[in-house]
Amino acid sequence: MSPIILLSFLVAYFGVLLTVSYFTSKGSADNSTFFVANRNSKWYMVAFGMIGTALSGVTFISVPGAVGASNFSYFQFVLGNAVGFLIIAYVLLPLYYKMKLTSIYTYLEERFGYLTYKTGAGIFLVSRTIGSAFRLYLVAIVLQHFIFDAWNVPFAVTVTLCLVLIWLYTNKGGLKTIIVTDTLQTTFLVTAVILSIYFMAKGLDFGIVETFEAVKESSYSKIFFWEDFIGSKANFWKQFLGGVFVTIAMTGLDQDLMQKNLSMGTIKEAQTNMITFTSVFVVINIFFLAVGALLYIFAEKNGIDISTLATRDYLYPEIALNHLSIVPAIIFMMGLTAATFATTDSALTALTTSFCVDFLNFNKKENPNDPALVRKRNLVHLTFSVIMLLVILVFKLINDDSVVNAIFTAASYTYGPLLGLFIFGLFTKKAVNDKLVPYICVASPLILFFLNYIRYFSIYQLCYWFGFNYPQCSYNGYFVVAYLSG
Numbered sequence: 001m002s003p004i005i006l007l008s009f010l011v012a013y014f015g016v017l018l019t020v021s022y023f024t025s026k027g028s029a030d031n032s033t034f035f036v037a038n039r040n041s042k043w044y045m046v047a048f049g050m051i052g053t054a055l056s057g058v059t060f061i062s063v064p065g066a067v068g069a070s071n072f073s074y075f076q077f078v079l080g081n082a083v084g085f086l087i088i089a090y091v092l093l094p095l096y097y098k099m100k101l102t103s104i105y106t107y108l109e110e111r112f113g114y115l116t117y118k119t120g121a122g123i124f125l126v127s128r129t130i131g132s133a134f135r136l137y138l139v140a141i142v143l144q145h146f147i148f149d150a151w152n153v154p155f156a157v158t159v160t161l162c163l164v165l166i167w168l169y170t171n172k173g174g175l176k177t178i179i180v181t182d183t184l185q186t187t188f189l190v191t192a193v194i195l196s197i198y199f200m201a202k203g204l205d206f207g208i209v210e211t212f213e214a215v216k217e218s219s220y221s222k223i224f225f226w227e228d229f230i231g232s233k234a235n236f237w238k239q240f241l242g243g244v245f246v247t248i249a250m251t252g253l254d255q256d257l258m259q260k261n262l263s264m265g266t267i268k269e270a271q272t273n274m275i276t277f278t279s280v281f282v283v284i285n286i287f288f289l290a291v292g293a294l295l296y297i298f299a300e301k302n303g304i305d306i307s308t309l310a311t312r313d314y315l316y317p318e319i320a321l322n323h324l325s326i327v328p329a330i331i332f333m334m335g336l337t338a339a340t341f342a343t344t345d346s347a348l349t350a351l352t353t354s355f356c357v358d359f360l361n362f363n364k365k366e367n368p369n370d371p372a373l374v375r376k377r378n379l380v381h382l383t384f385s386v387i388m389l390l391v392i393l394v395f396k397l398i399n400d401d402s403v404v405n406a407i408f409t410a411a412s413y414t415y416g417p418l419l420g421l422f423i424f425g426l427f428t429k430k431a432v433n434d435k436l437v438p439y440i441c442v443a444s445p446l447i448l449f450f451l452n453y454i455r456y457f458s459i460y461q462l463c464y465w466f467g468f469n470y471p472q473c474s475y476n477g478y479f480v481v482a483y484l485s486g
Helices: 003-025 031-039 043-070 074-098 106-111 114-146 155-170 175-203 208-217 236-252 255-261 267-301 312-322 326-358 371-398 403-414 416-427 437-465 478-485
Strands: none
Touching (some): 003 114, 003 175, 003 326, 031 175, 031 326, 043 074, 043 114, 043 175, 043 312, 074 255, 074 416, 106 114, 114 155, 114 312, 114 326, 114 371, 114 437, 155 326, 175 208, 175 255, 175 267, 236 255, 255 326, 267 312, 403 437, 416 437
């Protein structure tokens, strides 16, 4: 696939987004528009647009790629996500609407105190900045590999270009623009997934029924894994419960997606939005897994050597851009770009909102839409764009793991204290020592990291002493235990 064709598509794509931004922010680029879209968003647009934000480029590339190693076990996690979304709809959203929040972390101030509030908001800023940077990094390396390497463009320039374009179309309209662009980008994403299945099926000479049967009968279609609760990462209860808690933490306690729910006029609309979103979310993930199975079936039939790929994340772009025709290639780029930029633009808006409300106290100003505050918000928005750029460049230097694992590892440490604070506040009436909360919230992930490190180090030593290679031991020392037990 010619890099010029792919670049032309990107230029046209961002041209559409900039045009949408121009019309949605025209004459109404104040802080109320930027933060909560004047609280008059339509629930059906938010529900559909949230799909693109929730999935991201990680889902678009890594979930299909991971099918070769873990089959459809990811769907167990998705089922947990669905339960988590229902808990958000009927436990968290009523609380947020009752308090009429702009930033959801304001709840922590009323419940626990000033320092707890600032700690919770700070955790979000760190977590979302890291998570969004990792997601954009994934797409940036694909763009770099398949487009910009042809002209020896430095990776830093590629990332900078992406962030500049995102900043341009989100800087004025904020959430009001995001809701419209997310709807557009989700349309591109869903279309890309469905058409990817169509073109791969066509390349395999499959009809609709044959495609369904090929996926169903393949060795990749196993969903439920009940065995080995302790040792297997694919065990149902691990995946399901992980999906529930990750969803509550990374969606329900995350300013990004909750900001969109708070932009609607009533709690009923917000709950309808979440239920609709959950239904579409589950279905679209089934399609992603089907894409993954078809990718491996296509590779096997066409003699594509998967072992030559640096990572499984490259499988989808490799087949779409180098083994199918120009139309599927453009469709792939459309879906990948839509998934990633729907996540990143939304994250930048949420980060700006949280910092302005939680640390600059915009919500306590007599006139939040004062031109001076609008200029200050613009500066904050630009600053977070620069911070995200720096995080991506640092991550490129140190990353030696898959992007998916890196994201969830980072989230597991940073979102843990936030989840604990909200659960303690919602399900108990006890007070806390506000002054100690920041220290505990910093110490807890550090202690967990240390214990995790000791666990891996100890297993490695046991494997070494008993003559096993480390990969043989799995992560829980299964073979060592088996050896000792005879």
